[in-house]
Amino acid sequence: ENKMGIKGSPTCELVFKDAPAELVGERKLGLIKYVMALMNGARLGIGAQAVGLSEAAYREALAYAEERKQFGKAIIGFPAVYEMLGLMKAKLDASRTLLYETSRYVDVYKSYMHLSEERTLTKEERDDMKTYQKLADYFTPLLKGMTSEYCNQLAYDSLQIHGGSGFMKDYPIERIYRDARITTIYEGTTQLQVVSAIRGVTNGALLNRIREFEVMPLQPELHGLRRTLIGMTEEYEKTVKHLADIRDNEYLDFHARRLVEMAGHIIMGYLLLLDTERDDRFRTSTEIYIRYGRAENKARAEYISNFSINDLGFFKPN
Numbered sequence: 001e002n003k004m005g006i007k008g009s010p011t012c013e014l015v016f017k018d019a020p021a022e023l024v025g026e027r028k029l030g031l032i033k034y035v036m037a038l039m040n041g042a043r044l045g046i047g048a049q050a051v052g053l054s055e056a057a058y059r060e061a062l063a064y065a066e067e068r069k070q071f072g073k074a075i076i077g078f079p080a081v082y083e084m085l086g087l088m089k090a091k092l093d094a095s096r097t098l099l100y101e102t103s104r105y106v107d108v109y110k111s112y113m114h115l116s117e118e119r120t121l122t123k124e125e126r127d128d129m130k131t132y133q134k135l136a137d138y139f140t141p142l143l144k145g146m147t148s149e150y151c152n153q154l155a156y157d158s159l160q161i162h163g164g165s166g167f168m169k170d171y172p173i174e175r176i177y178r179d180a181r182i183t184t185i186y187e188g189t190t191q192l193q194v195v196s197a198i199r200g201v202t203n204g205a206l207l208n209r210i211r212e213f214e215v216m217p218l219q220p221e222l223h224g225l226r227r228t229l230i231g232m233t234e235e236y237e238k239t240v241k242h243l244a245d246i247r248d249n250e251y252l253d254f255h256a257r258r259l260v261e262m263a264g265h266i267i268m269g270y271l272l273l274l275d276t277e278r279d280d281r282f283r284t285s286t287e288i289y290i291r292y293g294r295a296e297n298k299a300r301a302e303y304i305s306n307f308s309i310n311d312l313g314f315f316k317p318n
């Protein structure tokens with residue numbers, strides 16, 4: 001295939017015609033168990049790929065902004081540029097913390113699975129395994145969806161900071177921009193990640209996890225940021241309830257991405273806050289990300305509350 005990006009990874013289509021096949025595994029578990037396990041592993045990998053691309057895009061932008069001079073000073077001194085860089089770093093740190101948290105859930109439940117091959121698990125261990133497996137099921141599409149979109153936003157902003165030079169093949173950002181594009185497509189598009197993650201919204205699993213983050217101990221200086229996240233959670237809960245009460249699947253599907261992203265902003269806000277509790281170097285990204293997430297969530301909540309089911313007609317094809 002002649003691709004737009006990731007040219008270091010050769011791609012070709014495989015077509016099987018009348019090929020003799022052998023059944024691997026058990027019947028009726030193909031999609032639910034084997035394909036989903038494979039997809040979730042790959043989605044975690046794309047999440048990591050997206051974090052790497054975001055890191056590269058950020059480093060290129062930072063180096064260029066420090067070096068490039070306009071109107072007598074380095075462009076990093078202009079608010080329009082340093083705001084972009086600050087938000088890029090915040091999204092990068094938010095992506096990485098979500099990647100680590102999701103990988104932790106996967107590690108825990110897989111460790112129990114391996115242990116169960118050696119001996120019978122206690123009831124407590126089995127319950128723990130199920131809890132972490134469920135968390136991994138909802139966090140994996142959230143991770144893949146959010147971080148792949150972020151790495152494209154970072155690549156876009158990084159190229160913008162490069163100005164005209166970014167459009168040339170002279171700088172690595174031109175390649176990063178093209179390489180980032182596939183991450184929201186393969187192993188399931190962002191829209192398909194939303195289809196998987198929305199269950200965690202409607203069955204309350206993501207909210208339950210948020211509630212657990214809410215009561216984790218924090219130093220007093222971070223309580224203000226936690227109050228902001230609690231406010232965002234109330235708004236999220238109200239918006240989810242409003243849509244659930246309408247009881248229309250098509251309407252819910254229409255707004256699903258907005259709900260998943262609202263949950264994502266709150267979860268990544270909490271993860272950054274907990275990172276800051278451990279290491280103050282995350283403080284700036286946490287301050288920026290929670291401010292950003294609050295504004296993003298408010299816009300989504302308002303869009304949904306000012307929308308009625310009849311408004312779908314404006315969008316529907318004739």
Ligand SMILES: Cc1cc2nc3c(=O)[nH]c(=O)nc-3n(C[C@H](O)[C@H](O)[C@H](O)COP(=O)(O)OP(=O)(O)OC[C@H]3O[C@@H](n4cnc5c(N)ncnc54)[C@H](O)[C@@H]3O)c2cc1C
Nearest residue numbers: 001003005006011012182185186187188189190191192195
């Ligand atoms: C470089 C590259 C490498 C790849 N490698 C592999 C590989 O190794 N193995 C493999 O099996 N596949 C591979 N793929 C295929 C890849 O996983 C698919 O292209 C991808 O999952 C999207 O499917 P599609 O192209 O059929 O798009 P479609 O499913 O046709 O989607 C088209 C559009 O419709 C939207 N859409 C579709 N269904 C829904 C829905 N239910 N709800 C909302 N929106 C929807 C999508 O979001 C998208 O915007 C690769 C693709 C590329 C480009």
